[in-house]
Amino acid sequence: MLGDAAMIPSERYEEYYQALLEKKTEYEGLFYVGVKSTGVFCRPTCPARKPKFVNCEFYENAQQALLASYRPCQRCRPLSHPNHVPDLVRVLVEAVEANPEKRWTGQDFKQLSVDESTARRQFKKRFGMTFVEYARARRMGLALKQIRGGKSVIDAQLSTGYESGSGFRDAFSRIMGAAPALLGTDKKILKAAWIDTRLGPMIAISDEHALHLLEFVDRRGLEREVERLRKRTKSAIIPGVTEPIRSIERELADYFEGSLTAFKTPIAMLGSPFQINVWQQLMAIPPGETRSYLDLAKSLGKPSAFRAVAQANGANQLAIIIPCHRVINANGELGGYGGGLSRKDWLLTHEKNV
Numbered sequence: 001m002l003g004d005a006a007m008i009p010s011e012r013y014e015e016y017y018q019a020l021l022e023k024k025t026e027y028e029g030l031f032y033v034g035v036k037s038t039g040v041f042c043r044p045t046c047p048a049r050k051p052k053f054v055n056c057e058f059y060e061n062a063q064q065a066l067l068a069s070y071r072p073c074q075r076c077r078p079l080s081h082p083n084h085v086p087d088l089v090r091v092l093v094e095a096v097e098a099n100p101e102k103r104w105t106g107q108d109f110k111q112l113s114v115d116e117s118t119a120r121r122q123f124k125k126r127f128g129m130t131f132v133e134y135a136r137a138r139r140m141g142l143a144l145k146q147i148r149g150g151k152s153v154i155d156a157q158l159s160t161g162y163e164s165g166s167g168f169r170d171a172f173s174r175i176m177g178a179a180p181a182l183l184g185t186d187k188k189i190l191k192a193a194w195i196d197t198r199l200g201p202m203i204a205i206s207d208e209h210a211l212h213l214l215e216f217v218d219r220r221g222l223e224r225e226v227e228r229l230r231k232r233t234k235s236a237i238i239p240g241v242t243e244p245i246r247s248i249e250r251e252l253a254d255y256f257e258g259s260l261t262a263f264k265t266p267i268a269m270l271g272s273p274f275q276i277n278v279w280q281q282l283m284a285i286p287p288g289e290t291r292s293y294l295d296l297a298k299s300l301g302k303p304s305a306f307r308a309v310a311q312a313n314g315a316n317q318l319a320i321i322i323p324c325h326r327v328i329n330a331n332g333e334l335g336g337y338g339g340g341l342s343r344k345d346w347l348l349t350h351e352k353n354v
């Protein structure tokens with residue numbers, strides 16, 4: 001269920017916020033709200049004082065909220081069935097909150113006097129994810145939050161001569177994967193590395209042959225993207241460097257310097273045939289030029305499909321390389337960008353001047 005579910009469209013936010021203010025029970029299960037000012041997420045009917053609209057982020061399910069670094073609210077207990085809180089589930093959720101960075105094993109279940117298979121079944125039944133998936137989502141959300149909040153740590157490392165990514169590597173190891181030696185030989189491995197650019201740090205994920213993901217570290221929804229990639233490729237993701245990562249690091253440096261316009265690093269496009277089609281159209285837009293969603297839909301021979309084109313555009317996981325920043329509104333306005341509008345503006349201006 002995770003990741004493949006579309007994000008809640010922004011047109012819904014006001015409706016959901018109103019439902020939240022009025023504690024409307026008919027919205028139970030339709031959305032969860034993350035509260036930026038407190039770091040907790042709630043169900044629509046939470047009895048606690050309601051947050052301001054600007055502090056709300058809306059999610060379709062609990063796992064998305066966990067991945068975005070939110071912890072479950074103590075008042076409305078968003079991980080429990082509204083009318084019944086099974087003790088076993090409550091015990092486990094509380095155990096995770098007491099030690100959110102822990103990796104769970106069968107031994108731990110025994111210590112909590114919990115039967116592992118019962119735990120798995122109860123979690124799956126109620127939340128559509130296993131307990132281990134829950135614990136991982138919580139851990140990963142936390143670690144990425146630390147990475148994002150860790151700018152001062154990284155700056156300190158730079159000034160003392162350490163590699164800038166080492167803080168990232170530690171945090172990333174904690175969340176994503178076991179050390180290579182602990183992995184079974186049948187498990188596919190993707191490696192993740194930190195790349196500094198003049199527009200801010202990026203994360204690159206790749207196997208030995210092709211780059212799978214390139215995103216700004218502060219991109220909204222990055223956690224979900226990484227988790228989706230891990231599931232789709234059935235891989236472990238561990239910190240490390242591959243030839244495609246070395247290649248894209250060099251190419252990005254040249255791109256930002258203005259001496260490169262076409263990337264040659266091999267990429268893996270993981271998407272539906274339609275999405276891949278859209279991404280190829282995006283790559284055909286020359287640097288320095290822009291198109292609208294409608295232009296793209298027309299060039300695909302499907303002029304009425306511009307919403308689907310917009311969605312495929314948003315599902316791009318290879319920022320800059322697949323130039324979704326070259327898509328703007330038909331009226332000439334910038335439109336949106338996952339990496340933030342100021343970056344989009346910078347990239348377009350840069351490409352015009354190269």
Ligand SMILES: [Zn+2]
Nearest residue numbers: 042046073076
């Ligand atoms: Zn609450």
